[in-house]
Amino acid sequence: xxxxxxxxxxxxxxxxxxxxxxxxxxxxxxxxxxxxxxxxxxxxxxxxxxxxxxxxxxxxxxxxxxxxxxxxxxxxxxxxxxxxxxxxxxxxxxxxxxxxxxxxxxxxxxxxxxxxxxxxxxxxxxxxxxxxxxxxxxxxxxxxxxxxxxxxxxxxxxxxxxxxxxxxxxxxxxxxxxxxxxxxxxxxxxxxxxxxxxxxxxxxxxxxxxxxxxxxxxxxxxxxxxxxxxxxxxxxxxxxxxxxxxxxxxxxxxxxxxxxxxxxxxxxxxxxxxxxxxxxxxxxxxxxxxxxxxxxxxxxxxxxxxxxxxxxxxxxxxxxxxxxxxxxxxxxxxxxxxxxxxxxxxxxxxxxxxxxxxxxxxxxxxxxxxxxxxxxxxxxxxxxxxxxxxxxxxxxxxxxxxxxxxxxxxxxxxxxxxxxxxxxxxxxxxxxxxxxxxxxxxxxxxxxxxxxxxxxxxxxx
Amino acid sequence: xxxxxxxxxxxxxxxxxxxxxxxxxxxxxxxxxxxxxxxxxxxxxxxxxxxxxxxxxxxxxxxxxxxxxxxxxxxxxxxxxxxxxxxxxxxxxxxxxxxxxxxxxxxxxxxxxxxxxxxxxxxxxxxxxxxxxxxxxxxxxxxxxxxxxxxxxxxxxxxxxxxxxxxxxx
Numbered sequence: 001x002x003x004x005x006x007x008x009x010x011x012x013x014x015x016x017x018x019x020x021x022x023x024x025x026x027x028x029x030x031x032x033x034x035x036x037x038x039x040x041x042x043x044x045x046x047x048x049x050x051x052x053x054x055x056x057x058x059x060x061x062x063x064x065x066x067x068x069x070x071x072x073x074x075x076x077x078x079x080x081x082x083x084x085x086x087x088x089x090x091x092x093x094x095x096x097x098x099x100x101x102x103x104x105x106x107x108x109x110x111x112x113x114x115x116x117x118x119x120x121x122x123x124x125x126x127x128x129x130x131x132x133x134x135x136x137x138x139x140x141x142x143x144x145x146x147x148x149x150x151x152x153x154x155x156x157x158x159x160x161x162x163x164x165x166x167x168x169x170x171x172x173x174x175x176x177x178x179x180x181x182x183x184x185x186x187x188x189x190x191x192x193x194x195x196x197x198x199x200x201x202x203x204x205x206x207x208x209x210x211x212x213x214x215x216x217x218x219x220x221x222x223x224x225x226x227x228x229x230x231x232x233x234x235x236x237x238x239x240x241x242x243x244x245x246x247x248x249x250x251x252x253x254x255x256x257x258x259x260x261x262x263x264x265x266x267x268x269x270x271x272x273x274x275x276x277x278x279x280x281x282x283x284x285x286x287x288x289x290x291x292x293x294x295x296x297x298x299x300x301x302x303x304x305x306x307x308x309x310x311x312x313x314x315x316x317x318x319x320x321x322x323x324x325x326x327x328x329x330x331x332x333x334x335x336x337x338x339x340x341x342x343x344x345x346x347x348x349x350x351x352x353x354x355x356x357x358x359x360x361x362x363x364x365x366x367x368x369x370x371x372x373x374x375x376x377x378x379x380x381x382x383x384x385x386x387x388x389x390x391x392x393x394x395x396x397x398x399x400x401x402x403x404x405x406x407x408x409x410x411x412x413x414x415x416x417x418x419x420x421x422x423x424x425x426x427x428x429x430x431x432x433x434x435x436x437x438x439x440x441x442x443x444x445x446x447x448x449x450x451x452x453x454x455x456x457x458x459x460x461x
Numbered sequence: 462x463x464x465x466x467x468x469x470x471x472x473x474x475x476x477x478x479x480x481x482x483x484x485x486x487x488x489x490x491x492x493x494x495x496x497x498x499x500x501x502x503x504x505x506x507x508x509x510x511x512x513x514x515x516x517x518x519x520x521x522x523x524x525x526x527x528x529x530x531x532x533x534x535x536x537x538x539x540x541x542x543x544x545x546x547x548x549x550x551x552x553x554x555x556x557x558x559x560x561x562x563x564x565x566x567x568x569x570x571x572x573x574x575x576x577x578x579x580x581x582x583x584x585x586x587x588x589x590x591x592x593x594x595x596x597x598x599x600x601x602x603x604x605x606x607x608x609x610x611x612x613x614x615x616x617x618x619x620x621x622x623x624x625x626x627x628x629x630x631x
Contacts, residue, residue, distance in 0.1 A: 059557070062544065125622060153521065215492060228521075257616050299514075353462075357462075359493045369462030369463075369464065369554065370462035370463065370464070371463070371464055371465045371494075373465075373511055373514065373515070375507060375508055375511050375526070375530075376496075378541045391496055394496065397585060398462065398554075400464040400465060400487070400494050400496060400497075401486055401496040401497070402465060402496070402497045402499060403497070404497065404499045404507040404508070404510065404511050405498055405499070405500060405501075405507070406500065406501055406502045406503045406505070406507060414496050414549065416496045416497055417489045417495045417496060417497075418486065418487055418488060418489055418495045418496065418497040418498070419497070419500055420485045420486055420487065420497055420498065420499045420500065421498070421500040421501075422483075422485070422500065422501050422505065423501075423502070423505070424477075424478060424501075424505040424506070425608075432476055432477065433476050433477065433479060434477045434478060434479065435479045435480075435481050435483075436474070436478075436479065436480055436501070436505060436506055437483065438483065438485065438486075440485070
């Protein structure tokens with residue numbers, strides 16, 4: 001009961017009522033009572049004294065308080081029940097979250113929580129399911145990446161270990177290749193290579209480009225070399241044909257008149273294209289083997305040999321006093337006598353002299369002529385008919401023969417129109433000194449037999 | 462092509478095989494170049510003579526024939542005080558004569574001790590060629606002032622005037 005009274009006397013209570021110093025609820029209460037059956041009168045019918053009124057009020061207040069307490073209790077009970085249910089729900093949710101966390105047990109816990117977890121269990125399950133699927137997928141991608149990296153590392157090791165690089169690495173200029181090989185084949189491949197992979201890849205790409213340029217240049221050079229060498233081979237085959245043609249003998253040489261002393265030709269002359277292909281193949285083989293022929297003549301010889309796959313056919317006329325016209329393969333020349341070989345060599349010399357004169361002057365040569373000086377050829381070849389044949393061959397080619405000799409074979413020596421005989425004589429005034437002097441003799445035209453002491457000359461008719 | 466009519470050697474050769482004022486004819490009775498036997502006993506200088514002729518055409522040391530076949534060098538053949546001459550008289554198909562020659566002399570007229578190694582470069586070599594002109598005195602092979610003929614008066618003087626014209630008149 002909320003009333004402000006001074007001394008709890010009835011007067012005061014009356015005054016309080018008059019002045020409405022009670023709790024407004026009290027008046028509402030009275031209003032409600034008054035509206036109920038019997039109204040306020042019935043309420044107060046049993047109140048016959050102030051004390052009864054007070055007791056009534058106290059009882060009413062106590063009821064009111066009890067009612068309020070009951071209400072609070074009921075509220076607390078409701079709250080307790082609700083809390084219990086909440087606790088149950090939380091426990092279930094905790095279980096759910098634990099279960100879901102278990103799904104992601106392999107995922108390391110982050111030091112700081114990020115994001116939020118949905119209040120809806122189904123959503124949590126869906127999220128966790130999705131996350132787990134994501135984790136699985138990422139794991140798969142990671143493992144695949146690791147496998148790929150391992151394979152790539154093995155491939156890099158295998159590539160760097162290829163024999164073709166070992167040749168370059170051992171080269172005096174192969175320091176960079178050597179270092180890269182050690183790096184790519186080393187145990188710390190990932191640690192040392194991975195951080196610089198981009199830089200190394202760019203470096204290798206650069207090297208690849210430069211090597212490509214160099215190879216292109218080499219290819220151009222090779223094409224030039226092949227073109228030039230093939231042209232030289234063609235020239236050479238042309239020279240051989242021309243040599244055969246120039247070896248044709250004149251009419252004043254007897255049975256050999258009009259014959260070609262030498263015939264040398266490829267069994268099958270290659271086309272220009274065949275020559276280029278075969279010469280290119282030869283160059284490739286020499287370069288691969290690391291043995292490039294640097295001697296120019298030998299190189300041309302090898303190129304010609306490579307271009308003419310079926311070999312050559314070469315024959316000569318075999319020198320004999322009766323000048324037979326049957327042809328003999330050049331291989332048989334090794335079995336010939338000194339006189340046969342000397343005569344054939346003289347013929348070949350004349351052919352070569354004409355060919356050289358043509359090549360130098362660029363014009364077709366007639367009889368080449370010139371001098372053929374020979375040192376002591378008569379030791380092996382003093383058969384007179386051969387000497388006569390040699391002189392005949394030389395004359396047909398306009399060549400002057402000069403033989404230095406010391407033999408005493410008078411027949412051989414007198415086969416020549418001029419004998420320049422000399423002797424060595426000691427000096428009469430200077431001890432230890434000897435002079436070579438000419439044995440002049442007025443009888444040189446008489447074909448003197450004393451040829452070891454005289455010089456002689458005659459006129460060939 | 463030229464053919465050879467005469468060879469001339471003077472003041473050249475090792476001591477026991479000297480060529481001094483030596484003319485070798487390679488001509489027939491008409492004086493035309495002819496097939497010739499140059500007859501010398503073994504050891505008398507056949508290869509040397511041929512080598513000296515060829516050195517007129519191919520003067521490089523490595524081409525000296527006697528070096529290749531007998532280990533004898535041009536430097537062996539020129540003694541300390543020699544003014545050595547080798548000359549050849551050629552005739553072309555038209556009959557025109559060409560003389561070619563070489564003169565060898567050691568620097569200071571003294572052969573160095575190491576004349577077959579680093580001293581070889583002190584051998585001075587000069588080559589000449591001329592068409593003998595009948596109107597010029599002393600221009601033929603028989604008249605050229607080689608050492609013996611001039612009694613040693615024709616020593617090495619690279620700038621000395623010559624009685625022959627080179628190149629010849631057209």
